[in-house]
């Protein structure tokens with residue numbers, strides 16, 4: 001279980017998160033919802049220690065990790081699929097995937113689930129990452145995160161900017177990572193329909209604060225309209 005208690009986070013002197021508390025239960029998906037700029041990406045980055053400073057408690061399976069360096073948090077079992085994917089275009093698909101294993105200091109091999117979920121990647125391991133489509137790059141970013149052998153996967157808008165015919169494949173792979181591998185997932189998502197389908201719990205952010213949270217079936221249309229409608 002990943003728990004955040006009263007977490008504040010800062011970029012320089014500017015405070016981006018204010019007292020956020022949330023818990024992602026083992027083997028569940030927690031959707032992180034809210035409009036653009038409310039702090040969803042910052043929440044994921046704070047869990048990995050990638051903002052300038054944070055305070056409050058962040059615990060993984062009861063162990064406080066909020067004071068650890070980013071690589072130590074990765075080793076503790078947290079992996080990140082960032083917005084924009086951050087593939088290294090000149091590295092091969094294989095090298096991009098294996099980088100995830102280096103980040104966590106673990107086994108440097110391609111995870112067994114990769115050929116099951118993303119056969120195209122396995123068939124093209126020696127091609128450069130830069131030749132892939134947006135959807136394939138997203139698959140590669142997920143494969144790279146899995147090479148960390150994580151317990152918790154942080155995913156930032158994984159279907160953003162992806163061709164509609166690939167979106168469903170990515171969504172299905174996220175659900176399979178949760179149901180078949182039992183991965184705990186924090187999913188930043190603008191698509192409420194997918195959040196309702198995939199997640200068990202949600203947290204809604206507004207101006208860096210949690211304004212609603214709980215089981216996803218308690219997420220009302222009113223709350224969505226109030227905090228997500230443009």
Ligand SMILES: Nc1ncnc2c1ncn2[C@@H]1O[C@H](COP(=O)(O)OP(=O)(O)OP(=O)(O)O)[C@@H](O)[C@H]1O
Pocket residue numbers: 011014016034035036037038039040041042043083
């Ligand atoms: N590197 C940074 N330096 C300074 N301020 C930042 C930085 N990154 C984000 N912010 C600020 O922190 C706040 C939260 O931004 P964040 O990117 O976390 O929002 P978000 O909900 O993920 O938005 P989006 O949906 O657009 O990705 C915003 O006011 C943003 O301007």
